[in-house]
Amino acid sequence: xxxxxxxxxxxxxxxxxxxxxxxxxxxxxxxRKFKVLVVGTGLAGGAAAAxxxxxxxxxxxxCYQDSSRRAHSIAAQGGINAAKNYPNDGDSIYRLFYDTIxxxxxxxxxxxxxxxxxxxxxxIDQCVAQGVPFARDYAGYLDNxxxxxxxxxxxxxxxxxxxxxxxxxxxxxxSRQVKAGTVKMYERTEMVDxxxxxxxxxxxxxxxxxxxxxxxxxxxxxCLATGGYVNVxxxxxxxxGCSVTAAWKAAQKGxxxxxxxxxQIHPTCIPQTGDHQSKLTLMSESLRNDGxxxxxxxxxxxxxxxxxxPEEDRDYYLERKxxxxxxxxxRDIASRAAKEQCDDERGVGPGKRGVYLDYATxxxxxxxxxxxxxxxxxxxxxxxxxxxxxxxRPMRIYPAPHYSMGGLWVxxxxxxxxxxxxxxxxxxFSVHGANRLGASALMQGLADxxxxxxxxxxxxxxxxxxxxVTDEHPAxxxxxxxxxxxxxxxxxxxxxxxxxxxxRELGKVMWEDVGMARSESSLKNALQRIPEIRDEFWKNxxxxxxxxxxxxxxxNAGRVSxxxxxxxxxxxxxxHREESCGGHFRTEHQTDDGEAMRDDENFAYVAAWExxxxxxxxxxxxxxxxxxxxxxxxxxxx
Amino acid sequence: MDLxxxxxxxxxxxxxxxxxxxxAKGISPDMSFLEMLDxxxxxxxxxxxxxxxxDHDCREGICGTCSQTINGKAHGGxxxxxxxxxxxxxxxxxxxxxxxxxxxxxxxxxxxxxxDRTALDTIMQAGGYVSCHTGGxxxxxxxxxxxxxxxxxxxxxxxxxxxxxxxxxxxxSAMLYTSAKVAQLAVLPQGKxxxxxxxxxxxxxxxxxxxxxxxxxxECEASCPKGISVKFIAKLNREYMKAVVS
Numbered sequence: 056x057x058x059x060x061x062x063x064x065x066x067x068x069x070x071x072x073x074x075x076x077x078x079x080x081x082x083x084x085x086x087r088k089f090k091v092l093v094v095g096t097g098l099a100g101g102a103a104a105a106x107x108x109x110x111x112x113x114x115x116x117x118c119y120q121d122s123s124r125r126a127h128s129i130a131a132q133g134g135i136n137a138a139k140n141y142p143n144d145g146d147s148i149y150r151l152f153y154d155t156i157x158x159x160x161x162x163x164x165x166x167x168x169x170x171x172x173x174x175x176x177x178x179i180d181q182c183v184a185q186g187v188p189f190a191r192d193y194a195g196y197l198d199n200x201x202x203x204x205x206x207x208x209x210x211x212x213x214x215x216x217x218x219x220x221x222x223x224x225x226x227x228x229x230s231r232q233v234k235a236g237t238v239k240m241y242e243r244t245e246m247v248d249x250x251x252x253x254x255x256x257x258x259x260x261x262x263x264x265x266x267x268x269x270x271x272x273x274x275x276x277x278c279l280a281t282g283g284y285v286n287v288x289x290x291x292x293x294x295x296g297c298s299v300t301a302a303w304k305a306a307q308k309g310x311x312x313x314x315x316x317x318x319q320i321h322p323t324c325i326p327q328t329g330d331h332q333s334k335l336t337l338m339s340e341s342l343r344n345d346g347x348x349x350x351x352x353x354x355x356x357x358x359x360x361x362x363x364x365p366e367e368d369r370d371y372y373l374e375r376k377x378x379x380x381x382x383x384x385x386r387d388i389a390s391r392a393a394k395e396q397c398d399d400e401r402g403v404g405p406g407k408r409g410v411y412l413d414y415a416t417x418x419x420x421x422x423x424x425x426x427x428x429x430x431x432x433x434x435x436x437x438x439x440x441x442x443x444x445x446x447x448r449p450m451r452i453y454p455a456p457h458y459s460m461g462g463l464w465v466x467x468x469x470x471x472x473x474x475x476x477x478x479x480x481x482x483x484f485s486v487h488g489a490n491r492l493g494a495s496a497l498m499q500g501l502a503d504x505x506x507x508x509x510x511x512x513x514x515x516x517x518x519x520x521x522x523x524v525t526d527e528h529p530a531x532x533x534x535x536x537x538x539x540x541x542x543x544x545x546x547x548x549x550x551x552x553x554x555x556x557x558x559r560e561l562g563k564v565m566w567e568d569v570g571m572a573r574s575e576s577s578l579k580n581a582l583q584r585i586p587e588i589r590d591e592f593w594k595n596x597x598x599x600x601x602x603x604x605x606x607x608x609x610x611n612a613g614r615v616s617x618x619x620x621x622x623x624x625x626x627x628x629x630x631h632r633e634e635s636c637g638g639h640f641r642t643e644h645q646t647d648d649g650e651a652m653r654d655d656e657n658f659a660y661v662a663a664w665e666x667x668x669x670x671x672x673x674x675x676x677x678x679x680x681x682x683x684x685x686x687x688x689x690x691x692x693x
Numbered sequence: 694m695d696l697x698x699x700x701x702x703x704x705x706x707x708x709x710x711x712x713x714x715x716x717a718k719g720i721s722p723d724m725s726f727l728e729m730l731d732x733x734x735x736x737x738x739x740x741x742x743x744x745x746x747x748d749h750d751c752r753e754g755i756c757g758t759c760s761q762t763i764n765g766k767a768h769g770g771x772x773x774x775x776x777x778x779x780x781x782x783x784x785x786x787x788x789x790x791x792x793x794x795x796x797x798x799x800x801x802x803x804x805x806x807x808x809d810r811t812a813l814d815t816i817m818q819a820g821g822y823v824s825c826h827t828g829g830x831x832x833x834x835x836x837x838x839x840x841x842x843x844x845x846x847x848x849x850x851x852x853x854x855x856x857x858x859x860x861x862x863x864x865x866s867a868m869l870y871t872s873a874k875v876a877q878l879a880v881l882p883q884g885k886x887x888x889x890x891x892x893x894x895x896x897x898x899x900x901x902x903x904x905x906x907x908x909x910x911x912e913c914e915a916s917c918p919k920g921i922s923v924k925f926i927a928k929l930n931r932e933y934m935k936a937v938v939s
Contacts, residue, residue: 106827121748122814124854125756141834183833184825186877186884188847195837213847219755220850227822234818242811265803294750328723331732334752436754439778440725505827553738555731599738604705605804607746608738 058311058663058678061466062166067684068148071170074467075510079517086111088521091512092259092274093117094246094301097126098218098497099480100280101225102504108237109228110509115272116229116238117261119245119296119610124226127282127294128500131218132339132433134202134210135182135497137175142199146207148172153685154205155495158385159460159488160637160653161687162314162661164680166467167485174506175498179211181505185224189213201383202341202494210494215339215432221497225504246301247541247613248534249277249308249476256305256476257524260534262542264610267603269538271531275521276512279305280479280504283459285318287618287625288570289562291456292324292337298614299621302463302482306621310471311663311676313464313484315621316629319491319638320571321457322389325440325450326409333559335455336440338433340493343382343389345417345426346450348373350396350403350410357403361411361449372396372410387490387638387651390454394571395649397453404451413449454571458496460487460638461628464663464678468511469503472663475519477512479503484661489637542602545612550595554611557592561585561615561622569626574642578630585626586670589619620669627664627673634658655687694720694786698733700745701793703802710802712791722782726769727752727759729781730792747806754778754918757853760860761806762793767857767916775855775918795856797865799903810856812902813870819898820891821874823884836882849877851919861916864905869913871895872929873921879932889936896933 063070063077081089089112093104096118104116120126138151151172156163179197183189189211190198202210213220232238241261248260250271258273284299285291306312323342324335349369351357356364372392374381384392393410396402403409418426423446427434434445441451462484469477469485480500487495524530568581592615600606635644635651636658644652661678696717703710717733724732727749734744750758759776763769769779784790792806800808838846850873858869875892878884884891900906907926914923 102827109827120750120756120758121810122757122854124814124817125750125758127751127756129756130751130753139833177828177830179833180830181825181827183836184823184830184883186823186846186881188843188850188877188881189833190847191838191840191843193840195839195843196834213850216755216851219853220847223850227817228825228827230814230818231822231824233814240814242814294756295752296750329721331721331724331728336753435773436778439754439774440780442780442782509827553735555735597738599743605746605807608744 056676058464058472058661058676059466060164060678061468062164063467067165067169070166071173078510078514081513081517083111087113089113089516090115090274090522091276091278092272093278093280094259095126095280095282095482096123096229097128097280097282097480098222098225098500099504100278101126101222101229102501103278103280103479103508104238105225105228105232106505106509107512108232108235111237114232114238115241115274117241117244117246119243119264121242123229123240123242124223126222127297128222128497129219130294130337131497132215133341134200134212134217134494135178135221136202136209136492136494137179137211137498138172138209139176139179141197142208144207146209150207151175151209155486155492156488156685157688158492159490160651161488161655161659161682162317162636162680163486163488165682165684170507171486171499171502174502177506178498178501182221182224185227187213187220187224200341201344205492215430218497221501225501245610246281247304247538249305250530250534251308251473252524252528252530255474257528258526258531260531260538262538265605267601267606269535271526271535273524273526273531275516275519276475276477278477278479278508279463279482281482283462283481284621285456285459287561287622288456288565289333289558290327290335290566292321292335295334298617300614300617303617303621305463305471305473305476306666308473309665310473310476311464311665312461312624313661313663314461314489314628315625315664316632316639317460317489317637318456319386319458319460320390320454322386322393322454323412323452324455325437326404326453328405333562336436337455337457338437338452340386342412342430342433345429346382346412346414347371347416348382348389348393348410348412350401354400357401357407385490386493387640391571391640393452393454409451409453411449412452414445415449418446458491460484460489460491464661468514469508470511470515475515477508479508489639542609545596545598545609545616546602548594548596548598550597552595553597554608554615557588557596558611558615558618561588561618564588565622569629572640572642573629575630578626581626582623582630585619585623589669592616592619624664624666624673628662631675632658632662653689694722694781694784696720696784696787697789699789699791702745702805705804706801720781722780724781725752725777726763726779726781727777745806746804749777752777755853757855760795760808760855760857762795762860764791767795767860768918773918773920795860797859797904799865799867800856800859812904813854813856813867815902816867816871816895816898817874820887820894823878824887825883838881842880846877846881848922849873849925852921853919855918857916857918858913859904861912862905863910863912864908866907866913867899867904868907868926868929869917869921869923871899872925875932876925876928879928888932892929892932892936
């Protein structure tokens with residue numbers, strides 16, 4: 056099937072304004088009759104729940120954390136982009152649009168990206184109004200920095216905690232609505248099924264993580280803002296609770312999963328110290344603004360203290376390979392380059408999986424005080440974890456899975472192929488194409504939540520009668536029974552291996568074979584291994600305790616069982632995409648000097664997969680991508 | 694290294710709960726405290742015992758989920774460190790470690806090391822916000838905010854809402870937590886207009902939720918993994934006086 060993204064036509068700069076006018080509205084007095092469920096309370100979900108509640112909809116919001124302030128948006132350090140052009144350095148909505156399309160390696164929809172760039176400026180205003188303490192200069196104006204491959208300074212930041220501060224802004228708006236009674240908040244509540252009635256999303260089934268109670272909630276629309284899926288790699292920078300579960304439950308009910316193979320590996324993480332560790336700590340890539348990446352030129356030097364390696368024996372590989380971008384080369388390029396140094400046996404630190412990020416030059420130039428002001432908390436974090444002082448000794452860094460550009464397929468209105476099911480933020484696939492630029496995740500989450508969904512959901516709700524289906528409908532009972540059966544099944548296996556062991560095993564396959572560089576043979580190997588692990592999981596997993604209590608083993612078992620199904624579709628997508636683009640690098644498709652080679656003729660489309668059951672071939676639906684406003688160019692950061 | 698853990702086990706809110714002893718063997722000094730507990734849990738599962746439940750999520754010291762009292766100190770007592778950022782290198786081979794949940798009337802134990810911190814959200818809902826609408830907002834640079842003020846607000850905003858200040862306080866007061874938000878918003882031009890109502894409503898909620906009052910022990914600042922200063926409590930008191938006197 057050819058999918059229709061329902062993008063408005065006409066001049067790109069007018070698409071969103073025209074669309075906003077063309078969409079239907081819901082009468083103010085009717086809004087309270089509509090119930091909207093929002094799952095996930097990170098930047099996208101929190102902003103959406105707050106904004107929809109304020110508009111007058113009857114909102115119920117859900118999160119697995121103990122408070123809506125704790126979603127993993129909180130961990131974003133570096134900043135948020137906007138096309139304000141405050142520094143007068145040549146930025147514009149068009150440039151942010153162009154950079155995002157280009158950064159995404161021409162695999163995103165033009166109109167969606169334009170809208171993102173257009174509303175980016177509203178986001179900054181909104182956050183300032185909420186009291187988000189962005190960095191300011193001495194005159195009191197908002198400060199900007201250049202970030203992750205951008206040649207203009209368009210990134211707004213709040214020390215190294217921009218995600219935390221923006222989420223607290225959204226959380227404060229949400230708290231205000233909870234107090235006002237327009238939003239009912241359900242914490243420690245995990246969505247474990249999507250309820251679909253006659254092909255339309257009408258509710259969700261959740262597990263109360265304290266009592267174990269399985270309960271359904273009905274709504275006239277369901278918004279999933281449940282984040283990304285890179286914990287499928289086991290090793291990742293995501294929070295421990297991040298999973299594909301909510302999105303995957305929707306996929307099991309027929310929602311298409313788009314471009315799962317587009318995942319981003321973050322270049323500046325703290326290397327792993329041993330197998331016991333699944334969580335890797337990311338350090339903002341703003342670190343690369345002043346740090347210089349290098350590896351020893353000679354293998355023999357790898358065990359030496361970095362200070363003992365003379366300048367001429369250091370390979371500043373990013374500056375050498377990409378003279379104009381240097382240490383600010385995009386994430387995928389920087390990540391692969393770091394891995395290449397290690398694959399060449401010139402890595403440093405435990406297991407030789409690390410390269411140096413050196414501040415000596417910057418400290419000499421601007422002084423330790425300035426570096427401390429810019430990155431103080433990151434240096435502190437690094438020291439806590441590694442026991443090393445990065446002011447005195449270069450940091451060690453290594454890439455780790457970090458963000459998923461792929462996600463549930465949505466049209467321009469953020470609605471999936473299941474009517475009534477909207478998907479926001481990282482959970483959808485929409486704006487980052489095959490690769491996301493730094494400081495754009497926060498922008499997308501808040502754009503979707505504050506400035507897109509409040510309009511587009513009205514366009515949908517205006518076409519439905521509120522409350523036609525409630526939890527009295529048999530589909531809800533069926534959903535609860537299905538969840539209960541799944542829970543019982545997991546608890547009754549009583550096998551020999553722990554949930555973590557299976558997750559680690561799956562992650563190893565994904566990282567080795569479906570990670571930063573993928574080949575036909577590695578992907579085929581993964582497609583053999585994943586079903587084997589899944590089969591063993593369902594025969595030999597040991598989930599202790601019962602379903603009717605707080606049971607973290609059971610929670611994890613559910614998430615890992617979903618990863619085991621999802622991983623296969625992910626790998627199939629990577630195998631089918633016979634090109635390299637953005638975060639998807641196929642070793643067969645590269646230039647002589649190791650750069651990604653896109654195939655625009657055959658692959659300029661969104662691959663949306665329809666899940667047909669575990670172990671069955673998913674069906675591919677394509678949405679062709681048209682580029683009327685940008686010229687497809689080969690990305691070059693030389 | 695080999696350690697002996699004494700861990701608080703409590704099956705539910707109504708259970709009395711007790712400390713139980715488990716060995717933790719072959720622990721690497723590079724492990725984080727929570728990775729050590731993961732390891733112990735894997736062993737407990739393998740030997741047919743019930744794993745210890747504890748709150749955790751981001752494991753990079755920013756989400757505020759992890760919450761354990763280690764050897765009587767919230768987050769283990771290391772300066773500016775959450776449990777998830779505490780590393781085993783700060784313990785010695787053969788150490789005995791006591792692990793308990795946050796202890797406060799306003800934080801009832803749910804199970805083992807997990808407590809209910811809903812009361813902290815309730816305090817925020819009472820007024821920890823600027824009542825602005827989504828959209829219709831002036832340009833971000835319309836109101837310049839001097840760097841010292843912006844920095845002060847940022848210092849306060851660093852609170853991660855973990856509740857260590859409450860766990861560390863002999864009165865189980867949430868004054869530091871509340872004051873950080875009150876102070877942040879009181880100094881900003883956007884938050885000034887609601888300052889009086891905010892401080893009154895938030896301190897009312899603080900009392901209603903069963904937190905104690907502040908008697909200047911300053912244990913909160915010492916326990917805070919983000920180093921939030923008690924100067925914000927002084928600010929809260931001034932704001933409160935302004936609100937009730939004028």
